[in-house]
Amino acid sequence: MATASEFAWSKDFTIGLIGMGDMGKMYARRLANAGWRVMACDREEKFEELAKEFADNTNIQILRNGHLVSRASNYIIYSVEAAAIGRVVEQFGPSTRLGAIVGGQTSCKDPEIKAFEAHLPSDVNIVSCHSLHGPNVDPRGQPLVLIKHRASDESFHKVESVLSCLNSTHVHLTAKEHDRITADTQAVTHAAFLSMGKAWHANRQFPWEEGSRYVGGIENVKINLMLRIYAQKWHVYAGLAILNPEAHKQIGQFARSTTELFYLMLEGKEEELRERVCKAKEKVFGAEGSPKWAEKPLLKEELLDRFSLNKPSKGEGAAVKALPNNHLSLLAMVDCWSALGIVPYDHMICSTPLFRLWLGVAEHLFRTPGLLDECLRVGIEDKSFRRDDLQFTIAAAGWAECVSLRQFDTWRERFAVTQKFFEPRFKGAVEVGQAMIKAVLESEKE
Ligand SMILES: NC(=O)C1=CN([C@@H]2O[C@H](COP(=O)(O)OP(=O)(O)OC[C@H]3O[C@@H](n4cnc5c(N)ncnc54)[C@H](OP(=O)(O)O)[C@@H]3O)[C@@H](O)[C@H]2O)C=CC1
Numbered sequence: 001m002a003t004a005s006e007f008a009w010s011k012d013f014t015i016g017l018i019g020m021g022d023m024g025k026m027y028a029r030r031l032a033n034a035g036w037r038v039m040a041c042d043r044e045e046k047f048e049e050l051a052k053e054f055a056d057n058t059n060i061q062i063l064r065n066g067h068l069v070s071r072a073s074n075y076i077i078y079s080v081e082a083a084a085i086g087r088v089v090e091q092f093g094p095s096t097r098l099g100a101i102v103g104g105q106t107s108c109k110d111p112e113i114k115a116f117e118a119h120l121p122s123d124v125n126i127v128s129c130h131s132l133h134g135p136n137v138d139p140r141g142q143p144l145v146l147i148k149h150r151a152s153d154e155s156f157h158k159v160e161s162v163l164s165c166l167n168s169t170h171v172h173l174t175a176k177e178h179d180r181i182t183a184d185t186q187a188v189t190h191a192a193f194l195s196m197g198k199a200w201h202a203n204r205q206f207p208w209e210e211g212s213r214y215v216g217g218i219e220n221v222k223i224n225l226m227l228r229i230y231a232q233k234w235h236v237y238a239g240l241a242i243l244n245p246e247a248h249k250q251i252g253q254f255a256r257s258t259t260e261l262f263y264l265m266l267e268g269k270e271e272e273l274r275e276r277v278c279k280a281k282e283k284v285f286g287a288e289g290s291p292k293w294a295e296k297p298l299l300k301e302e303l304l305d306r307f308s309l310n311k312p313s314k315g316e317g318a319a320v321k322a323l324p325n326n327h328l329s330l331l332a333m334v335d336c337w338s339a340l341g342i343v344p345y346d347h348m349i350c351s352t353p354l355f356r357l358w359l360g361v362a363e364h365l366f367r368t369p370g371l372l373d374e375c376l377r378v379g380i381e382d383k384s385f386r387r388d389d390l391q392f393t394i395a396a397a398g399w400a401e402c403v404s405l406r407q408f409d410t411w412r413e414r415f416a417v418t419q420k421f422f423e424p425r426f427k428g429a430v431e432v433g434q435a436m437i438k439a440v441l442e443s444e445k446e
């Protein structure tokens with residue numbers, strides 16, 4: 001393995017970025033601001049445009065391709081689509097500078113590590129990373145996974161010191177541990193929001209625009225996070241679901257939990273429904289008297305109430321009363337965690353803001369006196385949400401099948417049509433979602 005003496009561990013140390021999309025640019029800017037010299041590229045056809053964009057940043061030099069970046073850099077980060085990592089590393093990996101450090105930022109480490117092992121010269125150190133947040137979230141205090149896969153201690157410490165400028169919380173994992181935890185947190189959480197979007201699309205509704213069915217803190221989270229996901233690039237979500245070998249089980253179980261709970265509701269099997277949900281509650285959140293949740297709730301619902309897209313019309317007043325909902329998506333999430341023996345609190349150290357928010361909402365539902373009883377009652381008696389629940393169930397099964405068959409093209413199509421449906425409403429809505437996440441992150445610090 002390379003030692004310090006083989007590198008110029010000084011100002012001459014150059015960081016290479018291959019892939020200058022949202023995450024690559026965020027890394028480039030932050031590293032450059034911290035004083036590091038960055039050499040970066042995207043696809044060759046974007047060279048001129050990127051060079052212009054970064055022309056006034058003297059610490060960032062745009063190169064034409066990954067060969068040039070690889071030859072010039074001491075530490076190279078691949079920040080490309082997860083599905084492309086094999087092809088891109090195959091192309092540029094052999095050009096890696098002698099004794100350099102190489103890592104990737106993809107959301108799923110199995111294909112990334114396989115690509116590095118297959119295509120990097122044996123003198124190269126492999127240290128991967130994963131910032132567990134999107135490009136527009138302040139990285140300070142957010143988890144940053146670091147994977148010392150094949151590296152000297154010195155190289156690993158170098159990566160830690162370079163990335164310390166993000167001020168994130170470093171979490172040391174193996175690639176396998178990373179994929180298992182992110183399957184439990186990200187993949188299955190996204191499945192819920194992707195299914196909500198499909199359900200509302202199928203019923204051709206913008207849920208915040210139709211009267212008072214979707215009002216209140218929990219509904220705001222559903223709507224804002226669903227829109228946030230559909231406003232992003234499809235490949236981020238497809239990659240971490242389809243390419244993560246650990247994620248298929250979770251997404252499949254989420255679909256089964258949804259279907260089985262919905263059947264119990266349709267069949268009016270109140271006792272069975274209550275028993276199943278209460279058992280899941282005990283497994284996930286602990287028994288009465290010995291809860292797994294902290295004394296202080298993860299979320300303040302009043303805070304979420306502020307982030308509604310539904311602006312009451314004149315005369316309606318600010319306080320439109322929320323319609324009781326059976327929250328099938330949340331009951332199914334907890335049932336899924338329970339069936340797979342997942343204790344979500346164990347994963348907080350390696351969680352995204354989105355996951356923490358969703359867990360916070362689930363916790364709120366299960367710990368607020370009377371709320372769960374209301375859900376179960378509505379699930380059996382009330383038909384107001386039946387159409388949405390039916391479509392949600394179909395959607396969850398559809399995503400699960402698509403993932404299990406590794407159908408990238410179908411996944412993209414499914415995403416794209418629903419993205420198109422919501423697109424006219426993204427403007428403004430995305431900002432509200434962003435403000436909500438920011439407020440929740442702020443409140444986590446209190
Ligand atoms: N967005 C997010 O919230 C997060 C994403 N990630 C992960 O980070 C990685 C990057 O994501 P993100 O930045 O959002 O995605 P983007 O699509 O914005 O960026 C990826 C970039 O890599 C480029 N690229 C593809 N092939 C090559 C190549 N041969 N040479 C140079 N550049 C190439 C792409 O070009 P083109 O578009 O033309 O293919 C694109 O510009 C993904 O693996 C994602 O899973 C991790 C954490 C958070």
Ligand SMILES: O=C(O)C(=O)Cc1ccc(O)cc1
Pocket residue numbers: 106107131132133134186236240352353354355
């Ligand atoms: O918070 C989430 O789950 C997001 O949607 C943003 C995101 C997407 C991909 C990642 O690898 C990490 C974070």
